Amino acid sequence: MNELVKERLNEYVASQGLRQTNQRNEIVSVIYSETEHFTVEDLFDRLRGQGIKASRATVYRTLKLLVEAEMLVEIDLGDDLTTYDPNFMENPVHNHLVCIDCGKVTEFEDSHLETLNDCLTRRLGFRAVKKSLRIEACCEKLRASGSCPNLIAARLNKKRLPNRKK
């Protein structure tokens, strides 16, 4: 995966008359070492944690580059943070469900949903180009039994906590 990704980056970089650099390679390498969604600060922390030196400016610039290269997608998780999703390369069509109990994000896809969206769009006289669906939901298990495995996992792993809507 990692090699594939770097290759794709370098293809894009070459095609645009840009240059291959250490920072870009390292940033890409760190991003795709996990499938987790992340914010700029998340990424910045991961970089520092691995002793990789790259300024915030470079991180911002590289993220913009990756979005242009369609290797990364900005998603809206319902909070005020710009979040990046590295999973669209493997999975070009997917949606997000955000648990309002623990904040955990579940990716899912469904062909019926895609078909229906396309139909509705066509009926309105358009051709669908891109789609963004986010479902905010609460955990049935938590409601039923008073405990939610995701909630517990979230606490243990210090994942993104419940979205603070500012």
Add this chain to the structure above:
Amino acid sequence: MNELVKERLNEYVASQGLRQTNQRNEIVSVIYSETEHFTVEDLFDRLRGQGIKASRATVYRTLKLLVEAEMLVEIDLGDDLTTYDPNFMENPVHNHLVCIDCGKVTEFEDSHLETLNDCLTRRLGFRAVKKSLRIEACCEKLRASGSCPNLIAARLNKKRLPNRKK
């Protein structure tokens, strides 16, 4: 409509131990005089255009209040602007289609879509609470005939122009 809306605001304000003020009433009145989506600056301009005096701070504070009162919903149109939709009071369930040719936003709803979303959510072990769907699409008429009525209307009316994704 206008009276209904003011009434609802005042109900909420009263229920929270807050106070009825001129600024709030005027802002609400201006917002619901149209069904158009708007940004803070749009609203601020409309206020000034009608000679209504309210500081930006008050406008921001009132918008926050209206969102809390569930009279207004923040929506994501795919640009970097916080946009407000005043139509959820009349139409609690609807989605947005954004034309990438002219930027025009079309609201639509479909019961099948809602059902499918709920099914998918339940299958994942959650109960849907809230949903946000945005389709970006291009106009078939423009592709076919080279002209798009919305595009023309957009130019004539100086509506929101094509989204600059910065």
Add this chain to the structure above:
DNA sequence: CTGATTGCAAATGCTTTGCACGCCA
């Protein structure tokens, strides 16, 4: 009267940018 509301300006927080230096092709 009392505490909520307002306006102003200052502060915030995220992101972008200008510039001088360094490095890839």
Add this chain to the structure above:
DNA sequence: TGGCGTGCAAAGCATTTGCAATCAG
């Protein structure tokens, strides 16, 4: 060698906040 890339600090922008004056109930 030419110019793209980087880091730094400053600038930008949208939004929030502290404070003193004002206003609603």
